[in-house]
Amino acid sequence: MKKFLLGIVGLAALSLAAPAFAADLAPAPYSKAPPPMIAAMYDWSGFYLGLNGGGGWSHNCWTNTSVLSVPTVPTVSEGCSNATGGMAGGQMGYRWQTGPVVFGVEAQGDWSDLKASTVSLFTPATTNQTRIDGLGLFTGQVGYAWNSVLWYVKGGGAVTSNRYTGFATVGGLPIDQGNEIRWGGTAGTGFEVSFAPNWSLGVEYDHLFMGSGTNNLVSNGTVPPLGTPTRTDSIRQDVDMVTARINYRWGGPVVAKY
Numbered sequence: 001m002k003k004f005l006l007g008i009v010g011l012a013a014l015s016l017a018a019p020a021f022a023a024d025l026a027p028a029p030y031s032k033a034p035p036p037m038i039a040a041m042y043d044w045s046g047f048y049l050g051l052n053g054g055g056g057w058s059h060n061c062w063t064n065t066s067v068l069s070v071p072t073v074p075t076v077s078e079g080c081s082n083a084t085g086g087m088a089g090g091q092m093g094y095r096w097q098t099g100p101v102v103f104g105v106e107a108q109g110d111w112s113d114l115k116a117s118t119v120s121l122f123t124p125a126t127t128n129q130t131r132i133d134g135l136g137l138f139t140g141q142v143g144y145a146w147n148s149v150l151w152y153v154k155g156g157g158a159v160t161s162n163r164y165t166g167f168a169t170v171g172g173l174p175i176d177q178g179n180e181i182r183w184g185g186t187a188g189t190g191f192e193v194s195f196a197p198n199w200s201l202g203v204e205y206d207h208l209f210m211g212s213g214t215n216n217l218v219s220n221g222t223v224p225p226l227g228t229p230t231r232t233d234s235i236r237q238d239v240d241m242v243t244a245r246i247n248y249r250w251g252g253p254v255v256a257k258y
Contacts (some may be wrong), residue, residue, distance in 0.1 A: 042148040042194055045097045046251020052204075053088040054243035058114045060130040064122050065214070066232040068224075076122045078233065083116035083130050087241060095141070095249075102150060104141035110134065114239070119169055127169045132239065134161035137186050137206065148194035150202075158186040158208045160239065164215055166230070176230040178217040182237065184210035190245075198249045208239035 062078035065071065089110030095102055114132040136159045143152025160182050166175040190204030212234050219228040 042145070043097055043251065044095050044102045044143075044145055044150055044249075046249045047092075047094050048200075048247045048249040049090070049092045050245055050247035051088075051090050052108070052110070052243040052245040053086075054241065055084070055086050056112060056114055056132075056239055056241035058083040058116075058130070058132055058237060058239040060116070061236045062120070062128055062130075063234045063236075064231060065234055068231070069229055075234070078120040078122045078128060079118045081116035081118040081128070081130055083114040083132060085113040085115055087112035087114075087135070087243065091245065091247070093141075097145060100145050102141070102143040102145050102152065104143070104152070106137070106139050106141060106154070108137040108139075110136070110241075110243075117167070120166075125169050126175060127167045127172075129165045129167060130235070130237075131163045131165070132160050133163060135159065135208070135239065135241075137208075139186065139188075150192045150200075151189075152192070153187075153189045154206075155187045156185070158184045158210065158239075160184070160208065160210055160237070162235075162237070164217060164233070164235065166217060173222060174220040175222055176217040176219050178215045180213060180215055182210050182213050184208055184237075192245070192247070198251070200247045200249065202245045202247070204243050204245060206241050206243075208241070210237040210239060212236040 059080065059082055061080040064076045064078050087110045089108065091106055091108040093104055093106030095104035111134055112132050115129065117127050117129040120126045120128050137156065139154040139156035141152045141154045143150050162180045162182060164178045167173065168175060186206050186208045188204060188206030190202050192200050192202030194200045214232060215235050216232050217230050219226055219230050
């Protein structure tokens with residue numbers, strides 16, 4: 001009985017001491033909530049300037065409509081050729097981004113050497129050569145951005161600088177020639193990837209719808225005399241080109257996205 005009473009007294013003493021012991025303990029440390037995560041999102045807005053290089057091919061079909069100013073009735077096909085070669089040039093433009101959608105305008109100019117020859121089906125003694133030595137594009141763009149990756153489509157106007165030459169099939173002596181600046185339309189698509197702040201690399205494909213144009217060729221001075229009109233041809237032209245591009249952009253490279 002004595003031990004039982006001592007046990008009850010001990011429990012009572014512990015219960016009275018517990019609040020005082022708890023008061024002596026240090027409060028639990030306060031932990032501040034971590035800041036919200038902020039992801040960097042690339043912004044394609046701004047002016048840009050760049051260089052491009054690649055290759056192209058042009059399909060050209062000649063149809064003779066007159067010889068020595070005498071109409072050819074009916075007109076006669078002289079045949080088609082596929083001119084291929086390299087190109088290099090530059091581009092400049094401006095883009096603005098709203099959400100993931102990117103709009104833009106661009107001007108591009110390239111030196112080119114797209115050249116091909118074919119023997120005339122109308123006068124086999126003559127070989128016709130088509131050469132595109134320059135071209136330009138003036139386009140609008142709309143694209144979709146996945147942060148630093150951009151895919152876009154483009155369309156607008158195009159211009160080509162063309163040189164047409166007739167050579168003697170045997171011997172290769174120049175016979176006649178003509179030059180032309182031709183306007184048409186273009187449509188294309190491309191991908192571009194930012195690899196450093198304000199720098200991007202891309203690849204682009206464009207098709208040029210250049211239609212048909214009437215071209216007057218004149219003598220090179222062999223026969224007939226220099227400058228004499230020799231023939232008139234309606235020449236239909238289409239151009240395809242693939243270029244690699246590098247651009248430098250002026251504008252903020254990233255924006256905060258919560």
